[in-house]
Amino acid sequence: MSIDTHAAPAQEFGDQADLQELYRDLAAVDLRPLWTITEQLLTPTPRPAAVPWLWSAATMKPLARRAIELVPVERGGERRVLSLQNPGLGGRPYAVGTLWGALQCLGPREVAPAHRHTPGAIRFVLEGEGVWTTVDGDACDMRPGDLVLTPSMNWHDHTSSVDGEMFWFDGLDLPMVAALDGVFFEEYPGPGESQPEPAEHNVSERRYAGGTRYVSGAVAEQLSPRHSRLLNYRWVDTSAELDRLAAASDDPLLAVQYVDPETGASVLPTMACAVHRVRAGRRTAAVRRAGNAIYVVFTGTGSSVIDGQRFDWGPGDMFVVPSWAAVEHAADEQADLFVVSDEPVLRALGIARAEVLAEPQAVTRTFTAR
Ligand code: 1HN
Numbered sequence: 001m002s003i004d005t006h007a008a009p010a011q012e013f014g015d016q017a018d019l020q021e022l023y024r025d026l027a028a029v030d031l032r033p034l035w036t037i038t039e040q041l042l043t044p045t046p047r048p049a050a051v052p053w054l055w056s057a058a059t060m061k062p063l064a065r066r067a068i069e070l071v072p073v074e075r076g077g078e079r080r081v082l083s084l085q086n087p088g089l090g091g092r093p094y095a096v097g098t099l100w101g102a103l104q105c106l107g108p109r110e111v112a113p114a115h116r117h118t119p120g121a122i123r124f125v126l127e128g129e130g131v132w133t134t135v136d137g138d139a140c141d142m143r144p145g146d147l148v149l150t151p152s153m154n155w156h157d158h159t160s161s162v163d164g165e166m167f168w169f170d171g172l173d174l175p176m177v178a179a180l181d182g183v184f185f186e187e188y189p190g191p192g193e194s195q196p197e198p199a200e201h202n203v204s205e206r207r208y209a210g211g212t213r214y215v216s217g218a219v220a221e222q223l224s225p226r227h228s229r230l231l232n233y234r235w236v237d238t239s240a241e242l243d244r245l246a247a248a249s250d251d252p253l254l255a256v257q258y259v260d261p262e263t264g265a266s267v268l269p270t271m272a273c274a275v276h277r278v279r280a281g282r283r284t285a286a287v288r289r290a291g292n293a294i295y296v297v298f299t300g301t302g303s304s305v306i307d308g309q310r311f312d313w314g315p316g317d318m319f320v321v322p323s324w325a326a327v328e329h330a331a332d333e334q335a336d337l338f339v340v341s342d343e344p345v346l347r348a349l350g351i352a353r354a355e356v357l358a359e360p361q362a363v364t365r366t367f368t369a370r
Contacts, residue, residue: 046324048088048097048292048322048325049088049089049090049097050088050096050097050292050320050322051087051088052307052309052311052320052325053084053087053319053367054311054313054319054320055084055103055318056313056314056316056369057297057314057315057317060082060103060318061103061167063082064080064082064103064105064167065165067080067082067105068080068105072110073107073112073113074113075187075193078113078115079112080104080105080107081102081104081170082102083095083101084101084103084294084318084320086320092175094174095294095318095320096175096294096320096322096323097292098173098175098176098291099171099173099175099176099293099294099340099342100170100172100173100175101169101171101318101320101340102170103168103169103318104170105165105166105167105168106131106158106160106166107160108160108164108165109161109162109163111157111158111160111193113157113187113188114155114156114157114195115155115156115157115185115188116154116155116156116185116186116188117152117185117186118152118153118177118183118184118185119173119174119176119177119178119183120150120268120270120271121150121170122147122148122149122150122170122271122340123146123169124145124147124169124171124273124296124298124338124340125143125145125146125148125166125167125168125169125235126168126296126298127144127165127166127167128164128165128167128168129143129164129166130160130161130164130166131161131162131166132159133148133157133158133159134156134157134195134197135148135149135151135154135155135156135231136155137155138198138201138231139159139197139201139202140201140202140204140232141201142166142168142232143234143235144298145234145235145239145298145336146235147232147233147238147267147338148231148232148233149228149267149268150231151227151228152268153184155195157188157193157195167316169318169338171273171340173270173342176345202232204231204232205232205234207230208228208229208261209230209237209261210261211261212259213233213237213258214237214238214241214257214258214259215264216245216255216257219264219265219266219272219344220259220263220264221265221347223348224265224269225269226263226265226269227268227269228259228260228267228268229260229261229262233258233267238256238258239336242254242256242275242277246277246279251279252278252283252284252285253278253279253282253285253329254277255275256274256275257272258272258273265344266343266344269344269345270342270344270345271341271344272340272341272342272343272344273339273340274338274339274341275298275336275337276295276329276336276337277334277336277337278300278302278331278334278335278337279331279334280331281331282330283328283329283360284328285328285356285357286328286357286359286360287326287328287357288325288326288327288354288355289324289341289343289352289353289354289355290323290324290346290352291323291341291342291343291345291352292321292323292341292342293320293339293340293341293342293343294318294319294321294340294341295319295320295321295337296316296317296318296338296340297313297315297316297317297338298315298336298337298338299315299335300332300333300334300335301331301332301333302330302331302332302333302335303330304319304321304327304328304330305326305327305360306319306325307361308326308364309365309367310363310365311367317369326361328357328361
């Protein structure tokens with residue numbers, strides 16, 4: 001947050017010249033009078049610097065393909081990733097104040113080298129095949145719609161075994177970890193730049209996929225650094241769960257949260273993931289939540305109204321809903337929206353809140369994607 005240095009004091013006291021001198025003398029010794037900035041600091045409701053925004057697949061994908069042609073994936077650069085840079089954040093490469101969001105692509109038979117870091121990541125696969133992410137020795141096969149976790153300090157590299165291209169969404173808690181000055185990063189010590197391919201893939205699935213991986217209500221409260229030991233949530237299972245909910249209700253919105261099958265908590269301590277299915281021709285209630293979220297359109301077309309602005313979307317588009325912005329969705333054809341949010345952190349701190357609006361929002365503007 002940046003605090004306007006030139007803001008007039010909220011109240012004026014005493015002799016003007018003396019007061020101005022006091023402010024100068026305070027500034028000269030790195031002291032700041034709270035009474036001049038109280039209203040900027042303590043806003044009645046969150047005032048995120050990030051703005052509601054949308055990045056379209058039609059714009060991103062040709063640019064990603066050009067990057068595949070021009071830029072190798074190698075040690076140093078580490079990844080071919082196009083970050084969603086919210087224009088409200090003054091050049092910081094973040095989708096919203098607390099979350100990194102990006103489109104990552106891998107060209108034919110490329111390997112992105114192994115490393116590990118304190119920020120945790122989730123991947124939601126958009127397109128492609130024949131790629132796996134090895135997470136601390138477990139090769140997790142990636143198919144469209146799969147959610148793959150690379151928790152904090154787990155070694156990870158990405159391997160393409162085929163001639164096609166691969167595209168996925170990356171969500172990281174990097175801005176939160178950076179705000180805590182907690183970023184650590186290490187290159188894999190080898191031998192080689194990537195982890196050896198294990199004889200068997202998808203070990204975490206065989207061990208943990210038997211438990212409850214999806215819930216439709218609230219996820220378990222938990223203040224713990226633990227992450228899910230299950231590293232891959234398959235689209236076949238996610239969509240089967242959505243189908244099951246759809247058969248049991250006529251709501252416009254069917255929501256499944258991915259959870260740790262051993263605890264019922266969110267998949268990572270810092271990030272919660274969900275899929276929101278919006279039924280064809282239906283509109284969801286407008287909701288606002290404390291905390292930031294990134295939406296990735298997996299299938300379907302429709303629009304969302306975010307604080308009175310309409311965003312039209314289709315497959316592969318990504319958009320952000322900053323804290324406390326009202327959001328509602330309408331689907332033309334049935335739509336599956338993947339959502340990642342920082343909600344577990346707000347819950348752990350006891351400051352989560354949400355509000356369902358009584359009325360649909362009036363649309364005052366329509367967003368034009370670049
Ligand atoms: C990272 O390690 C990956 O491993 C992707 O694929 C995106 C963005 C910031 C920092 C580390 C990856 C990242 C990242």
